[in-house]
Amino acid sequence: QIFPTMTVLENLEMGAQFPRGREALKQTLELVFSYFPALNERLKQKAGTLSGGEQQMLAMGRGLMSRPALLMLDEPSLGLAPILVSTIFEIIRQIHEQGRSILLIEQNVYHALNLSNRGYVLENGRVVLSGVSKELLENPHIRKTYLGL
Template sequence: MLRLNNIHVYYNHVHALKGVSLEVKKGSIVSLLGANGAGKSTTLKTISLLLKPKEGSYLFEETPMLKMKASDVVKAGIIHCPEGRRVFPLLTVMENLKAGTYIRKDKKQINHDMERVFNYFPRLKERRNQKAGTLSGGEQQMLAIGRSLVGNPKILLLDEPSLGIAPILVKEIFEIIKEINSEGTTILLVEQNANMALDISDYSYVLENGHIALEGRSEELKENPEIRRLYLGG
C-alpha cells in the first residue's frame, strides 16, 4: 500500500534520514519505534510531503508521490495526526472536527463519520460545543484523532498519541486505535511507548540515528533481547 525506498532527508546540512526503506501493507498496523531524535516524526512528515527527500522513492497504492504537493497527499487518503495534538484551541470540538472534512463533499457520509467518531469518543460528543483549548490533554488527543478520522483516511499516520496523557487514558486510546484498524483503516504508528506499540501492531521498524536498525513482526521483536533492553525495560 505504502512504500518508502532509500529515503534521504536533510534539515539544512543535517542528514536526518539516511536511506530509510519501509512498507505498510493494507489493513495492517505498523509501528515505528526509536529514541528522541531518531527520525520518527521526520519519516511521517516526509510521507505527508511536509518535507521533501533529496533521494529515494515513495509509492502509495503504486502511485509515485514525490512530485505531488502536500495537499495531494491528503486527497489521496493519507491523513497525518501530528505530535502535540495541534487542535485549534479557540474553536469548539465540533468546529475542529468540521475542519478535518474540508476536502470532502459527501455530506451524508461526513455525518456518518462524525457519529463514528462520537461512538469512539463519547466524551467529545458531550463536549462538542466546548472550546478545544479547555479540554484535558487526553481529550485533545481524542479530538486530534477524531479530526483525522473525519478526513476519511485510507492510511492514518499517528505521531505519539500517548504523549503527555494519563496512563489510564493511554490504554483507552490504544484500544480505540485497534478498533479503528479492525474497521478497515491502515495505521502507521510512531510511538515511544514501545510496549503498547508492539502489543497492537503487526510489524515494527526501529529507527536509530536516521536509519532502520531493526525490523520484524512485532511479536518477535518484543522477545528480542536488544529491544527488551533498550525499549521495554527488560
C-alpha cells in the same frame, strides 16, 4: 494539533475536507463519536479547554473525519496519564480492526509493538531493527533497552 480557540465541533468539521453532503458528514461524526463519546458531550466547548487526553482524542477524531485510507498518528500517547494511554491504544486497535490502515510513530514500545503488525526501531534516526512486531517483542535487545526486562 488542534485549533484551541475553535469548538470541538468546528475542529472536527475542519477535518472533513470536501464533505460529501450533510448526511455523509453526519455519518462520519457518528463514527468519530463511537470511538470518542466524550467529544459528543463537548461539541460547543473550546478545544483549548479540553484535557490532554481529550485533545488527543479530538486530534485523532479530526484525522478520521476525512475518512483516510491511511491514518497517520505521531506519538498519540505523548503526555497522557497511563490510564489514558491504554484507552487510546484500544481505540487505535478498534480503528484498525474496522479496516483502516495506520502508520504509528510511538515511543511507547510495548504498546506500539503489541498493536502493530510490523515494527521499525529507530536509534538516532536510523533503522536498527525491523520485523514482525511479535518477534520484535521477544528480541533481547528490545526487551533490555526499551522494555527494561
